[in-house]
Amino acid sequence: MQSFYLIIPVALVFCGLAIVAWLWASNSGQYDDLDREARRILEDENTPARRDDTKP
C-alpha cells in the first residue's frame, strides 16, 4: 500500500502533461474540424502522381 504514495503523484504528473498536451493540440487548431479528421483514416493513401494540366 505504501507504493500508492509514489504512484499517485506520478499519475498526477502524467495527468498534468495530458492536459497541457490537450490544450496545445486544441489551440493549434487540430480539433477545429471533427467531421473531416474522423474519416481521414478511411481514405486510400496512394496519392496520384503530380500532374499539372492547367497550364495552357
Add this chain to the structure above:
Amino acid sequence: MVAVDSAIKNSENCCFHCNDPLPRDNPQQFAGVIDGSTRYFCCPACIAVADAINGLGLSQYYRQRDSKPQRPASPDNNASSKTENHTAENFCDIDVLVTQAATGKIPFLKKNAEGFYEAQLFIADIHCASCCWLIEHRLQQLDGVVRADTQLNSHKLTLCWQPSCLPLSRIFLALHEIGYRAAPWQPAEQQTQSSAKQKKLLQRLGVAGLLAMQIHMVAMGSYFGAMPNMQHWMNGVALLLSLPIWFYSADPFFISAWRSLKHLGKTLIHKNRSGWREAFVASMDVPVALAIVAAAINSIIAVLQGTDDVYFDSIAMFVFLLLGARFLEARARSRLAVFAQDPVLPQVCTRIRDNRQQRIPTSDLKKLDEVLVKTGIIPVDGIVISGNAAVEQAVITGEFLPVQKQRDDHVIAGTSLVSGELLVQAQSWGAESHIADLHRRMENALSAKQERKSARHDIYDTVAQFFTPAILLIASGSAVFWYFTAPAKALPAFLAVLVASCPCALTLAIPAALTAATLQLRRQGILVTGRHVLQSLPEISHYVFDKTGTLTQGRMHITNTKTFSSLSAQECLDLACALERYSLHPVASAFNRKASASNTDFFSADAIEQVLHCGVEATHQNKRYRIGKRNWVSPGTPDDEQRDIKILLGCDGAALAEFTLGDPLRSDSKSCIEQLNQQSITCSIVSGDHSSAVDSIAAQTGIPSVYKNCSPAQKVEVINSMRKRHGTVVMIGDGVNDGPVLAHADISIALAEASQTAQLAADVILLNNTLQDLLALRSMAIRTNNIARQNLAWALLYNFSILPLAAAGMLSPVSAAIGMALSSLLVTTNALRLFSAGKNNSSGTH
C-alpha cells in the same frame, strides 16, 4: 455534414455523379466511361466533371464518398471556346486581387514567413469528407501548390501556393473542372464568434474529462473501503484534482448564474414587476451553480475535518456531463458552413479613366468613377451614363425576368446583367451598397429576434423558474428545523439538500432530446439551427409562403410547345436549344436543361448573336434563325403582356414553333399544403410579384389569403400584423429580398437553393429542397416535445423524491452519485428513442 448513408448506391436510374434521375425519355443519352465501366449521367455537366475526375486518376472518390453532390452549376466548360473564355475571365479577377495582396488590404490573402502566399477560400459545394479528399489531392497534383487543407464543417480551404509559378485563377479553374466553386473567405462576425465559443467549450470539456477520470480512480477505492487508512490522503488528492474543474471547466455555469442573479437584483431594486419573472429565464444555471458550490463546500469541510463525505467524483461527473451535453447540442445546431458568405458582390471591376479600361479592386474605387459592366453581377450602385442592357433584379425584387436599363436609370449592385453593356457612374459599393444595407437590416432584425426569444418562456424556463426558489425554500426549511432540534446538523442538512437537488438529469432532460432530434433531422437533410424551433413549432398554426422559388420551382420551364411547320416539336426544341446555348437570359435556362448532347453544336458559336431586348439569332446555310420576342421573330405578330411567356422560334421571318414558358409549381407544393391544412394549419402567400401568376398559384394550392406586390419592407409589415393576429408564424422563403422578413418571423425556413442571405436568416434549412420536409419537421418537433416532457417529469420526480432523504441527513455521497448517474442515463436513453422514431418516419415520407 453527417453522412446520409454508409455508401451511396448508384441505382440504375440515377446519374453516376450526382444521383439525380436520368433523363426520362432517353436514360442512356449521356454516357461516359469511368474506371473502365460505362456509366450514365443526367446532364453534360455531370459527364464533364466525372470525366475530369477520372482522367486525373482520382476516381476512387466515387468509391469513398458517402453523400451525393449537387449537380454542377455551370455547363461543361471545355466544349466551347465561348463559355471557357467566360469562366476564365471570371477567374482572372482573382489574380487582380492577388497583385494587391502585398498592401495587406485583402483580408483573405497573406504572405507567410516562408515567402509563399496563403489564401483562405470558401468552397460552397463541399458536402462530405470525400470532397475534402478530392480537393486536396487535386490541388496537390498542381506544381506551385505547397499545401491545401480543407475543413468539412466550415467549407474552408486553406491554400498555400506560389503565385509566380501558378496564378490563383488556374487553381480556381482546376476546382471548377472537378465541380467545385471557390470564392474568397469572408466570415461573418457571428461565425467567428460561434466557432471560438465551441472551441473553448471543447477545451473545458476535455480538461473536465481527463480530471474526472483521475478523480473517479481515486474515488473507486473509497467506494469499496479498500484503503481505510489512506482515505484522508486520497481525499486531499481528489480535492487537488477538482480545483481546475471548479475554477476552469465550470466557469460558464458560474458566469451565467451570476449574470441572471445580477439581473434579478437589478429588477428587484427597480421594482420592475414584469421584469422579475424574466430574470429567472435561462436561470437553470443558478441551481447548477448552487449545487456545485454546495457540494464543493461540503467536500472541503469533510477534508478539513477528516471525514469521508466527499462529493468530488459527483461534481466532476456532473460538470463533464453538462459540458458534454452543451457541446453536442451546439455542434448539432452548428451552421458554420452557411455563415460564410455575405451577399457576394464582385471584388473587382472595370474602371474607365482617361479613356483607358483598368481592372481594379472595388475597394479602390472613388465616388463618381465610371465603371464598365459587360456581363455578370453589377459591382456598384449607381446611375447609368450610357449603354443599354437587360438586368435581372431577382435579388431585390424576387422577379427573375430581366428589366431594361438605359441612360439615367439606377442600377443596384448585386443584380446581374444578362445582355448588353452599361457604363455606370458609381455612387456606392461594398459595405455602403443597397444590398449590404439590406443584409445589415436583416442582421439587426435577427439580433432583435434573439432578444425577443430569450425573453419568451418555454417549458424549460417555467421549470427553472420554480425549481430554484423551491430548492432554496426546502433547504432553508430543513436548516431551520434542525437548528431547533439539533443545531449541529443544521448546516450539513442545508448543504445536503442543495447537493441532492443537483439538477443533473433535469438539465440534461431537454438538451438531450433536442440534440437527438436535431441530429436525426440533420441526417434526413433538415438543418435546424435555431434553438427554439423544435420547442415552439408544434404550437404554431400559421405558415406563410413566398411564391417564387418556394411554392414554385423558381426557374423557367417549357410548359407548352406549338408547332407551325413541318418540323416536329423535338426538332424545333433542338433548334431552340442550339440557339439559346450561350445566352445568359433566364429564359435560356429553360432550354439548356432540355438540350441533348448530339445537336447543340448545330450553329457554330461565332454565328450566334444576341440581340438586346429581342432574342437570339443565327445564320445557318443562308437561313436566318431567330428565337425571342414574337414581333421580332415574325413581324406582324403582336407581343403579349401575359405572365406566361410565349417565345417564338422562326426561320427567315416565318414562325416555326411557339414555346410557352412558365414557372411551374413544385411537384410537392399542393400535397404539402393539403396535409398542413389537415393538421389545421392555415397558410398564406406573401409575394413581391404583382402578376396574376400569384393568384393562379394560390388557386392551384388552395391557399386562401394572398398578399402580392409587396416590397421587402411591406412583407415585414404583413408578417408583423400576422404575428399580432395568430400569435406566432412560420415563414418559408428563399430570396435575398426575403432576408428581412425571414428574420422577423418567429420561425423561418429556407430551402437549400435559397440565397445565402435567406439561409443566414433562416432557423431551418431544408437541404433536400422539398416542401415535404416541412411535415417531417413538424412531426419530429411534436415527438421531441413529448420526449422532453417525459424527461422533465422523471427528472423532477427523482429530484424531489430524494430531497426528503437529504433533508433528514440520510443521503450518503455514494448513493447521491449513483442516483445522479442513473437518472441521467435514463433521460439520455429516453432521448435516444428519437433516432429510431425518426427513421420509421423518414421511410414513410420519402
